[in-house]
Amino acid sequence: MPQQWVPNHDFLSLTRQNPNGLAPSQFQLENGTEVQIWDTGVICFTPEGVQDKDIVLSCGVHGNETAPIELCAELVSDVLQQKLVLKQRTLVLFGNPWAINAGKREVEENLNRLFSGHHSKGAGLINAERKRALALEKYVTRFYQQAPVGTRKRYLYDLHTAIRGSRFEKFAVYPYLHERKWQQNQFEFLLACGVSTVLLMQTAASTFSYYASHQHGADAFTVELGKVRPFGENNMSRFTEVRQSLRALVADEALAVKPFVESDFHLYEVYRSINKQTQDFKLHFANDVENFTTYPVGTLLATDGDTEYRVEKEGEALIFPNAKVAIGQRAMLMVVPRSVKGQLE
Ligand SMILES: O=C(O)CCC(=O)N[C@@H](CCC(=O)O)C(=O)O
Numbered sequence: 001m002p003q004q005w006v007p008n009h010d011f012l013s014l015t016r017q018n019p020n021g022l023a024p025s026q027f028q029l030e031n032g033t034e035v036q037i038w039d040t041g042v043i044c045f046t047p048e049g050v051q052d053k054d055i056v057l058s059c060g061v062h063g064n065e066t067a068p069i070e071l072c073a074e075l076v077s078d079v080l081q082q083k084l085v086l087k088q089r090t091l092v093l094f095g096n097p098w099a100i101n102a103g104k105r106e107v108e109e110n111l112n113r114l115f116s117g118h119h120s121k122g123a124g125l126i127n128a129e130r131k132r133a134l135a136l137e138k139y140v141t142r143f144y145q146q147a148p149v150g151t152r153k154r155y156l157y158d159l160h161t162a163i164r165g166s167r168f169e170k171f172a173v174y175p176y177l178h179e180r181k182w183q184q185n186q187f188e189f190l191l192a193c194g195v196s197t198v199l200l201m202q203t204a205a206s207t208f209s210y211y212a213s214h215q216h217g218a219d220a221f222t223v224e225l226g227k228v229r230p231f232g233e234n235n236m237s238r239f240t241e242v243r244q245s246l247r248a249l250v251a252d253e254a255l256a257v258k259p260f261v262e263s264d265f266h267l268y269e270v271y272r273s274i275n276k277q278t279q280d281f282k283l284h285f286a287n288d289v290e291n292f293t294t295y296p297v298g299t300l301l302a303t304d305g306d307t308e309y310r311v312e313k314e315g316e317a318l319i320f321p322n323a324k325v326a327i328g329q330r331a332m333l334m335v336v337p338r339s340v341k342g343q344l345e
């Protein structure tokens with residue numbers, strides 16, 4: 001039987017057993033779906049029949065963000081067992097197998113700061129994460145470019161979990177679109193996934209979702225699905241909506257989406273990014289303070305050597321605070337509410 005190529009239909013285990021690479025292979029399921037393994041953590045499905053979407057689902061770009069890894073592992077396993085019948089071309093990526101095995105966010109460098117060519121800047125391709133970023137860019141490029149001709153739409157949902165708890169448990173980062181417009185149907189899809197908080201970025205980034213959005217014109221998002229927990233400790237009932245919605249997307253099944261109403265969402269934009277300048281960078285609030293927390297104007301948030309960062313604006317909320325980032329990198333974003341009225345396509 002062709003399924004022998006993925007023992008026990010468990011592509012995550014195969015990936016974890018071969019973090020340094022997997023020889024390409026391909027086979028066909030009895031339902032006609034073509035399965036191609038391109039590398040460790042990289043599996044491409046092409047279903048029979050007409051499709052019009054090219055969908056990338058990625059997880060494990062940060063190795064300790066296990067809930068998305070479990071969701072994707074289950075989806076791949078169900079496709080291989082023909083319990084889930086795909087109707088759209090789908091590429092599933094387990095981003096950072098070494099970090100997944102180590103149970104760590106990163107091994108040497110944050111993979112999600114290395115896209116759009118950042119892997120080759122400075123010292124160049126000096127570590128596994130830099131090489132993986134380049135390889136993932138090539139796989140995504142191949143996936144989108146090998147699509148059959150015709151009118152098609154590109155998607156990439158890069159699934160993460162946040163280090164801290166959040167006032168709004170699930171939220172998405174909508175990468176900067178330059179001249180393109182925010183897509184109403186994507187807000188509706190996110191809401192169906194249980195994601196009603198969206199951070200609208202206004203600058204280019206070195207993240208995977210920005211890369212897919214900017215380089216390939218995909219509807220692409222970083223989707224934060226809750227708080228980081230080790231394998232086996234995730235309450236998977238918290239992920240029912242996103243699980244169902246992603247499966248409906250790849251199976252091309254109708255999804256009951258609610259038409260966009262702005263009041264269903266918490267929408268934010270970046271007010272300022274606080275980057276770590278010295279080893280003395282220190283946060284002045286507790287580890288259990290949640291993403292999207294606000295403080296009164298004047299409150300001391302962080303110090304970095306002699307520099308003090310205080311709340312400057314009413315309603316300014318903190319997100320992704322992390323004193324342990326490398327020098328020069330974003331240690332916290334301060335965001336403010338905004339509207340998208342009249343600005344959706
Ligand atoms: O909780 C945190 O501090 C980080 C969670 C996380 O990994 N977030 C992503 C966001 C990527 C983006 O801005 O699109 C990251 O920091 O890479």
Ligand SMILES: [Zn+2]
Nearest residue numbers: 062065160161
């Ligand atoms: Zn992450």
